[in-house]
Amino acid sequence: MTLIRAGLTLLFLLTTLSSSGAADADLRGIIAKFATVTDFSETGAVVRELTATGDPAVERPLAALADGNLYVRTADSMVLVGKEGDGSVQLFDPLSGEAVGQASEEDITKITVNNTLRRTIRDALGTLTLGSKDPTVRVAAADTMFKTPDTANIEPLDAAIASESVASVKALLEQARAASILVSDKPDADKLAAIALIGARGDRNAVSLLTSVEASASGAVKGAATAAIASINSTLAIWDAGQNIWYGISLGSVLLLAAIGLAITFGVMGVINMAHGEMVMLGAYTTFVVQQVIRTSFPGLFDWSLVIALPLAFLVSALIGLVIERGVIRFLYGRPLETLLATWGVSLILQQAVRSIFGPTNQEVGNPSWMSGSFAIGQLAITWNRLWILVFALAVFGVLLYVMKRTPWGLQMRAVTANRRMAASMGIRTPWVDALTFALGSGIAGIAGVALSQIDNVSPNLGRGYIIDSFMVVVFGGVGNLWGTLVGAFSLGIVNKFLEPYAGAVLGKIVVLVLIILFIQKRPRGLFALKGRAVEA
Amino acid sequence: MSKSNTILYLDGVSVSFDGFRAINNLSLVLDKGEMRAIIGPNGAGKTTMMDIVTGKTRPDEGEVFFDGQVDLTRHDEAEIAMMGIGRKFQKPTVFESHTIEDNLMLALKGPRSIFPALFHRRSAAEARQIEDILGIIRLGDKRHELAANLSHGQKQWLEIGMLLAQDPKLLLVDEPVAGMTDAETEETARLLKDIARDHSVIVVEHDMHFVRELGVKVTCLHEGSVLSEGTLDFVSADERVVEVYLGR
Amino acid sequence: MITGRFFAAGADRRIAITIFILLAAAIIVPLLNLGVSPASAFYVPAYIVALTGKYLCYALLALALDLVWGYCGILSLGHGAFFALGGYAMGMYLMRQIGSRGVYGNPILPDFMVFLNYKELPWFWHGFDHFWFAAIMVLAVPGLLAFVFGWFAFRSRVTGVYLSIITQAMTYALLLAFFRNDMGFGGNNGLTDFKDILGFNVQADATRSALFAASAVMLALAVFFTWAIVGSKYGKLLMAVRDAESRTRFLGWRAENVKLFAFTVSAVMAGIAGALYVPQVGIINPGEFEPSNSIEVVIWAAVGGRGTIVGPIIGALLVNAGKSWFTGVLPELWLFALGGLFVAVTLLLPRGIIGMWDSWRGNAKALRAASVAEEAAKVAVPSAISKRARSPARNPGEWSLSDPEPQAAE
Amino acid sequence: ADDTIKVGILHSLSGTMAISETTLKDAMLMLIDEQNAKGGLLGKKLEAVVVDPASNWPLFAEKARELISKDKVAAVFGCWTSVSRKSVLPVFSELDNILFYPVQYEGEESERNVFYTGAAPNQQAIPAVDYLMSKDGGSVKRWVLEGTDYVYPRTTNKILEAYLKSKGVAAEDIMTNYTPFGFSDWQTEVSAIKKFGSAGKKTAVVSTVNGDANVPFYKELGNQGIKAEDIPVMAFSVGEEELAGLDTKPLVGHLAAWNYFESVNTPENKKFIADWHKFIKNNKRTTNDPMEAHYIGFNMWVKAVEKAGTTDPDKVIDAMIGVSVPNLTGGYSTMMPNHHITKPVLIGEIQANGQFETVSKTPGLVMGDEWSDYLPDSKDLISDWRKPLSCGNFNVATGKCGGKGTN
Amino acid sequence: MLEVSDATLHYGAAQALRGVSLKAGAGKITCVLGRNGVGKTSLMRSIVGHHRLTSGSVAFEGKALDRSAAYDRARSGIAFVPQGREIFPLLTVRENLESGFAPLKRADRNVPAHVFELFPVLKQMLGRRGGDLSGGQQQQLAIGRALVMRPKLLVLDEPTEGIQPSIIKDIGRAIRYLRDQAGIAVLLVEQYLDFCRELADEVNIMDRGQIVHTGPAEDLDRADVRKFLTV
Ligand SMILES: Nc1ncnc2c1ncn2[C@@H]1O[C@H](COP(=O)(O)OP(=O)(O)OP(=O)(O)O)[C@@H](O)[C@H]1O
């Protein structure tokens, strides 16, 4: 490792002195050696040789190698960058990047890499790209160098700091430099300053670095490191609590989404809807089908796939819900318990139908780019998919609440489910209201499926995984009360996530269940229990 | 006021629901063996008062004593019923999937724990009692029918029958003649007067003919407290009662 | 006294027939298995004995559930837990009977404890080397759990769907707990590899026949006891509590005790079913706590006709036989068949097989029992919807005739 | 009737395990078809008897009994989870039939009537950890053992813990965590891994997370940005089938240890894949390790039946030992006296196309070790089903068959 | 306006109505009396469509209703105040009233002022849940709710049950007002003889599932008529 560093430093110096770099032919000579490597250590050796040339031009072949895109053409042992298309591979020159034709997969051999090599290349590229024009690349470089401190990094970093114009990048570079100072034999004063700088960074990487300093250093430096670690850890503890809340909220939003359709079909209509989970599943499969069509026919629209899937999933599930209501449920009003039996049967049928049509295995539903990755608020990493699911869950909740409380349809729904016969005598078309209400609940389950496809398996078993939790949420919150479902979902989510770090996921879940049981003793009609004569009936 | 000779003693009782005061500083005393008629506008708190006495609703404040010494606020429905307070509900509530006879059997006075019930066999005395009650409520020919199949008025009668079977010391009767014909109303009045000979009774009714028939002291509630009390003539002459209740 | 009633003229003929069939089966099936040559047309293969023995245990479980659900309106979605606990108690006995015949040859510790590095038997495993102790535990553990659980829940007046869901939470929590290897019950693999029961080889045909006979007799006994309970004044009270709980309170009955008794008895019955089940299937694993298992029990009872004694038994036998058969002949489509069956039963036989049978025969008395079942609906769903459930009693299967009038004690 | 030889297939086609097991049922049907195309066995056609034990353990036992007693099958290929195997074991020994069990498992078992064609812990877990400790594997110093809470992960982790400690890993450098079946909210766990991994030592996760829980686990790993270069995850239950439900681009470099990868480049494998695609009529369907195990097991059975000249289980069981058939990774697998087979161990990295790329392969074949050398109570046990020993738990210390006995 | 002819109704095996024929004309108050359990409620429920007649027919404004559902009957102008109130317990008083908007045109969707004049308590309690009201208040709500529908035929099943005397008088005035001003038909089941006598244009007396007498209100004083009402 240090050897590479030394080489890199040399290279850095060379490149800064003479920007022309090593001769093109030399590089090609080295690259050609990839054609004959037989194992990872040989590949590693070639990589080292390549980086030692110090030519920024090596970035292209190295990056390709790390991404698994470097190939050897069997016919002439040429080493080329490849880009997989359908059926064939586009080939490019590794240095110039010019297209040099196509090949089928049989005609070329991929040069394999493993994690160790990938990391080596990444580190090497990190240093190489310290002078990149793109600030994000420089940030990445600084980050890499922070995580892999080395005395040899100090000088290139000094140079980079001197020429850095963006203040935030500069701070990162300085931290990277401080990291390297800590592993150097610089005087303690420098190291103390470095610790202060790193302490200010306040993240886990800083703790990780300081921990190793603490272990190796002595005297004032050790003390400073200990103090810095303690101070970072105490702030991190606060962030941890914040993180638990966030995890709880996001788990809550998933529970809410899963349960909210049930809050209609069960909570409002009183149908013990065991097929609810399958409605969610249908929504997820709709997403899958939409993405399949997009992948094969309109690849450009992939980022829109969820937006397209939402209304479709609603329609698919609502339609199936409508069929179930007209075909089965409507004969069971007044016999709510039998709905359990019938919908259980329906759920078996739907599950098996999906299994027969799509197969028993998981289907791949991709995350659009805006649903991927994460961003940080302080030390809090928030993943985009969770955030969007939260926003989405709240939006669905809001709309539903509006429909139920503010529209004539909502009023009729509630009247019909309270007393179907009397509602009919008020001129309400009860069959319509029943059918549409069940379809609404089912449709909402369907759109929940779109969101859940982003974080869970899309398989015929998807629904079964949510049905118990959904009932638990609806009942815990208080049947027939939408707000109860909301608060129930979030409180169960948060309690669960606070317990998990201490009790572990299994015990945590057990504790939550026991808490639910105990809580119901205190409030036998759920969190948002309706009180008074009206309900005691 | 001395509690000792009273069967029911309410003093300063208040209860509110979500801020609405249904019973407001209500004081009411019923002597042993007395029958009292309670009238008052819809929503005056008559049913709520019964809820308080039978343990269904807990008062926010005030004293409720039974038989001079038992603090009813410390007991639950079953205990209160066991002490000897029986109730007929405003809306008839019977066990719909049981026959008329079984409804009465379950109400019959007797031990109220599980094992006696498990090994219970109907005694001749019980059978006779049920027979008598069936006669009184004129449902003898329907004795083997499910209570669910009774008309509204018949359910009223069955409830009265269950109350008789319970044989409580104090009877709370909420609107017994609602839905009855005039003839039946008279019948019911006779029946209640009969019962009142050795029981204490509170009757709530809106039917003034019926109340007159009973010929007992009348209390008129309004907005959760006593508005007027005395003989029916006295109360119906009260301007305020006419204003809020009887109408012109 | 109770027996007197049974043999009296008023005894329900159907109950008598059921008990007779069960007792006859307890004698005849073992005879046909052990005493008849395998070549004979009357020979009952051991495979069938084992299978039907298992169904009988399910039937007993369904009957136990029906006592609380059909007659008392407590829709327990956690009865599988009592069944499983009874099964575990028996499984622990059977594990201890293995002795040093386990793969590690440890005379004290069951195999799973050996390879999970247990040094000694956990305290709660003590005593299970005695059958009598295990037998007591089979009754006591489910009974006690039900008693404690019910004591809290009924006193707090948890009813309807809320009760259903906390029973479900209970079985779910137990599922997770028993999955944990740290619990000392063998984790996911559960307890298996049984050798002897009361000194007899569990694999032997004779033992299997004996277990079958025991299950049949136990079910017959349970039928008799359920019948006696349901027919007593307490049974009437049970139904009264189901229909108008608060009204019973105003008559001076302690509804919570009424329910608690039935719930505990039912849990004990379920525990016995589990205990008989385990030696016959050869394994007990936390999967038995699966909430969906408990839901299935509800479905058996519903298919057969809840609120009747024979109904749940028929439902359990039928659904499980169907499942065995379908999974063999239609391995890839059987869920369609089973799901279709459930839908069809609900639509075409609204009160289960027995309920429908009765109303076809216009049998007024049975009609009442079935209508009674209808009432149970009240438990599952809150507020007004449940109310309407009560009335199809008056005109089977047609909600429009129902009377939504709230039955509350106003 | 007597003109066919029946073969039982006991894999769940519904319920939670259908997701994994259905493929094996199809693979078996394919193998049986192919054998019939080659003329069957002992001059008779093979006939598959498929039943659905529906992911329900007692039902496994019932169906096994049905297959053997009613359908009179000559052998059964089936089960996935250990508990399903445990559930049917007594049935197989009582009715004396043969079960081929194709899935990697925790070991600690050797039954006369069962042939274990999946990996024992030493054929998967130990080599995987060895790889991670090696320079190529990144010289891992700190370990997260993440598993689903059931016997296989528990036992495997127990063995691994003992093994790691024997290699000088400190207790505080091992973090063990269990989650329930089908767990789907991995936020806390993944962030704990991240935290554990930031202690300045090279960290890896060894995952025995089972089945459905994997997809959300990997999705969360990807989203929280845990890169294989930083904290690689080595899985024992994630194969091509599981990856098919995932976008693997963010997961490139994470690892799995198996005895077979679809990507293995051998003529046998090419043919197998081609046959599979033809049989299942879908070119996208992947192959995986348990399929190979059935491939090996089935061919061994065929060979043993031919050797014995009969399908009589007793004779076939004896004939099985020593049978050697080609596996799909370019060598031969042999049935050992302990009813486990020899296999190569492959470590693969996940690629963007959902396949694994082999980054390490044991030089020779590894023999399945039923009794772990790293557990105190089983290290003295061996299994040898050859006569005259014929014992699944022979104690070399006491010289007796029947386990360890009291100590 | 409303014509019931030869209606029979069975509950399972039990017969509740035995060939009942009845007319209720527009601008008239038609009263039905009878002892408990004679079939009054059964008849009303058959008219509004809760029960399907075993035989016989119901015609409204000349159109046969036998095949139409309860909501279509409501939409054609029949409003019902059932025995036992049947208000929607979890809906607020306002929502209970608004549930009568369903058959109305958008422009008509308001609560007529006379509802609140008649039952001022409803105005005070608009936000309270229907189920929380006292029995008499619920009864007032049930009547008010029916009036919101602007019916042509108002079917009232014992509307005075549990209502305080002053409001009974108001209800009587209201019914008369509706008859005279709006010209609607009123079909009234009553036990309260005085109330009936005061209001009715015509009385029908039922006994054991049959109409045994039809005539003007004054007939109620005849002994041969009275006998049907005594025990
Ligand atoms: N749970 C509750 N929530 C809100 N208000 C309530 C509740 N229970 C009763 N009330 C109100 O309390 C008042 C008293 O009701 P109560 O039933 O006691 O009247 P009442 O005197 O029996 O009337 P009626 O003669 O109509 O039966 C009514 O205005 C009612 O609306």
Ligand SMILES: Nc1ncnc2c1ncn2[C@@H]1O[C@H](COP(=O)(O)OP(=O)(O)OP(=O)(O)O)[C@@H](O)[C@H]1O
């Ligand atoms: N749902 C039902 N099922 C079976 N029988 C019923 C049903 N409803 C009512 N009955 C019976 O039908 C007869 C008529 O009942 P109905 O309710 O029409 O009487 P009613 O004249 O309205 O009496 P009341 O004045 O008491 O309200 C009664 O004998 C009653 O027992």
Ligand SMILES: NC(N)=O
């Ligand atoms: N054996 C397993 N993977 O359960």
Ligand SMILES: [Mg+2]
């Ligand atoms: Mg009242």
Ligand SMILES: [Mg+2]
């Ligand atoms: Mg009536």
